[in-house]
Amino acid sequence: xxxxxxxxxxxxxxxxxxxxxxxxxxxxxxxxxxxxxxxxxxxxxxxxxxxxxxxxxxxxxxxxxxxxxxxxxxxxxxxxxxxxxxxxxxxxxxxxxxxxxxxxxxxxxxxxxxxxxxxxxxxxxxxxxxxxxxxxxxxxxxxxxxxxxxxxxxxxxxxxxxxxxxxxxxxxxxxxxxxxxxxxxxxxxxxxxxxxxxxxxxxxxxxxxxxxxxxxxxxxxxxx
Numbered sequence: 001x002x003x004x005x006x007x008x009x010x011x012x013x014x015x016x017x018x019x020x021x022x023x024x025x026x027x028x029x030x031x032x033x034x035x036x037x038x039x040x041x042x043x044x045x046x047x048x049x050x051x052x053x054x055x056x057x058x059x060x061x062x063x064x065x066x067x068x069x070x071x072x073x074x075x076x077x078x079x080x081x082x083x084x085x086x087x088x089x090x091x092x093x094x095x096x097x098x099x100x101x102x103x104x105x106x107x108x109x110x111x112x113x114x115x116x117x118x119x120x121x122x123x124x125x126x127x128x129x130x131x132x133x134x135x136x137x138x139x140x141x142x143x144x145x146x147x148x149x150x151x152x153x154x155x156x157x158x159x160x161x162x163x164x165x166x167x168x169x170x171x172x173x174x175x176x177x178x179x180x181x182x183x184x185x186x187x188x189x190x191x192x193x194x195x196x197x198x199x200x201x202x203x204x205x206x207x208x209x210x211x212x213x214x215x216x217x218x219x220x221x222x223x224x
Contacts (some may be wrong), residue, residue: 044156046177047114050147055185060097064088071112115177126176191192
């Protein structure tokens, strides 16, 4: 009974500590834009690709339309969220981020994020770039150091993704659409690993996997 209690207590404390560790991490913004609002055009959906340099948890979103989607490929969505505004428009990016339940993304994997209206109706998008800036030209933008391999895309009404301009130049332009805030996912602490070990050990003992029962001889005696 005592062993069961210690294992259960350790596991409970370990799991309770995970949200606190995540909350203690810094919050990063995927895209940062600045300067005057550039020109615009009409589109059905826009998006961009990225590769996290570390495991991350997406915790908030912003958008220039009513919906934000995350994708593991251009044909497979991971999650879709309704965004209630305010929306990014001719005055600039959305002025606030909307919190979501953490969405965990793995380091080294390519992901996509898109903005679209829930009914796929067209909306105005605004073009930022190139990052270095040009006189009287589009404003600059920057991508978080924790996100690499950025490329921008336009998505047509049939759901087909196409580079916003001829590659590799589509890495130098940002169409105002989806943005998100994220935190780095903490590595498990020694205590949490110990708690996990206790739980695994407990279930192993319960199921006889680590200490199988001795074979019984005739009359119920243990075999020699």
